[in-house]
Amino acid sequence: LIGRAASLLIGVLLLGACVNDATRLRVSENSFLSSVDSDDPGLKRLAAFFDEAVFGRDDALKSSKVRSFDRVLSRWVVPIRVTVGGDVTDNAERKIRDRLEHFAGLTGTELIWQGRNAKRYNFKITLIDSSQIRAEASVDTICFARPTDSYGKIISAVVFLPSNDAEDFEDCIDHELMHAFGFDGHSHRLNSALSYMHKQSRLTAWDEIMLRTLYDSRLSAGLPRNDAWPIVWELLSQGVARQRTAGALPELGEEFWAVFPDEIPFSLGYDSLPDLPRLAMAHHIHDGRTVETRAVFATRTNSERAEIFHAEADDPVERWDSYRPRWRRVSKGGNLTDKPNELDDLPYRGLYDTIWNGSRHCLVFVREAEIPGRFFSGYYCRTGAISGSMRRKFLDALSTSPPEPAES
Numbered sequence: 432l433i434g435r436a437a438s439l440l441i442g443v444l445l446l447g448a449c450v451n452d453a454t455r456l457r458v459s460e461n462s463f464l465s466s467v468d469s470d471d472p473g474l475k476r477l478a479a480f481f482d483e484a485v486f487g488r489d490d491a492l493k494s495s496k497v498r499s500f501d502r503v504l505s506r507w508v509v510p511i512r513v514t515v516g517g518d519v520t521d522n523a524e525r526k527i528r529d530r531l532e533h534f535a536g537l538t539g540t541e542l543i544w545q546g547r548n549a550k551r552y553n554f555k556i557t558l559i560d561s562s563q564i565r566a567e568a569s570v571d572t573i574c575f576a577r578p579t580d581s582y583g584k585i586i587s588a589v590v591f592l593p594s595n596d597a598e599d600f601e602d603c604i605d606h607e608l609m610h611a612f613g614f615d616g617h618s619h620r621l622n623s624a625l626s627y628m629h630k631q632s633r634l635t636a637w638d639e640i641m642l643r644t645l646y647d648s649r650l651s652a653g654l655p656r657n658d659a660w661p662i663v664w665e666l667l668s669q670g671v672a673r674q675r676t677a678g679a680l681p682e683l684g685e686e687f688w689a690v691f692p693d694e695i696p697f698s699l700g701y702d703s704l705p706d707l708p709r710l711a712m713a714h715h716i717h718d719g720r721t722v723e724t725r726a727v728f729a730t731r732t733n734s735e736r737a738e739i740f741h742a743e744a745d746d747p748v749e750r751w752d753s754y755r756p757r758w759r760r761v762s763k764g765g766n767l768t769d770k771p772n773e774l775d776d777l778p779y780r781g782l783y784d785t786i787w788n789g790s791r792h793c794l795v796f797v798r799e800a801e802i803p804g805r806f807f808s809g810y811y812c813r814t815g816a817i818s819g820s821m822r823r824k825f826l827d828a829l830s831t832s833p834p835e836p837a838e839s
């Protein structure tokens with residue numbers, strides 16, 4: 432799971448060890464999604480979500496160029512024998528059991544509780560300190576799941592959850608259990624525990640429809656996407672209809688669409704940050720128009736980090752105001768001033784403030800882009816101070832031209 436967007440030290444999802452050669456199949460060229468026809472935006476987004484999370488692979492955060500849709504449906508076909516280990520408290524164990532039982536109920540899988548530190552199991556949940564998780568996975572990771580499957584039949588899974596941060600633990604459980612139950616990828620099409628762009632730590636009704644669908648008896652482990660799709664579409668339609676009748680469907684939420692790092696419409700040529708972002712997302716509205724692109728640039732160790740939005744606005748003040756809530760979230764409550772500094776030492780209109788957030792110095796900014804009506808906004812944080820010349824250099828390094836395509 433990518434850490435709750437609250438923290439500057441953002442965590443990531445991790446999809447096991449699944450880095451294949453890239454099949455650069457863009458979602459927009461995806462035949463199923465373009466052939467899917469429904470007047471129901473909820474159903475369309477749910478179908479796109481299912482497709483991306485079950486059959487697609489997004490690994491934008493690991494900057495690999497992986498996005499393929501050649502996988503088969505994977506799910507458990509044997510009873511799940513669970514054990515827990517590590518720094519597990521009674522409370523944490525209760526919570527884990529409770530969530531696992533909920534998942535088992537939705538999917539119809541048999542759950543056998545083997546107790547703590549059991550010798551015999553095919554599903555192990557280990558609680559360890561986040562620093563160990565980062566060492567095991569990556570600097571961005573706060574928790575992860577690694578299911579192992581054989582031709583789509585999941586035969587085992589390990590899940591690591593943080594033992595030292597109750598909030599992260601809560602945010603992680605359902606997300607990682609979804610991975611461990613067969614949703615190997617991520618999607619950000621709607622409100623879901625599997626999306627790190629939406630603030631959902633618990634399964635939403637959308638997630639529950641997807642879990643029931645994945646484990647429906649009309650589908651089977653190992654089914655290729657082409658064969659599964661017509662059935663999936665029917666099951667999702669029925670699930671949505673049922674939940675809608677029951678009045679149980681929550682908000683769809685915003686729609687985000689992961690894009691390849693070299694598909695963002697701007698570039699940042701700043702020395703100490705990599706040229707390509709670690710995470711790139713487009714924000715869509717119903718007609719498919721991109722209204723905003725955001726990208727996170729960070730060094731491998733996260734010693735420096737920038738999040739940049741490229742979006743429409745009438746003027747810098749409007750953009751500054753619309754960036755406020757986002758900044759409050761990423762800085763865990765940090766407020767932006769009503770009277771930011773004018774950017775008067777660069778040939779662009781803009782506003783900025785430099786803020787110490789308790790662990791880092793951050794430049795928060797709005798800068799007009801070269802295209803009229805478009806603005807950059809975001810933050811750049813580092814452990815050391817940010818001088819005036821550094822600020823100018825950083826803001827000057829933003830440009831409305833896409834980055835060089837990655838070599839394939």
Ligand SMILES: [Zn+2]
Nearest residue numbers: 432443444445
């Ligand atoms: Zn994840």
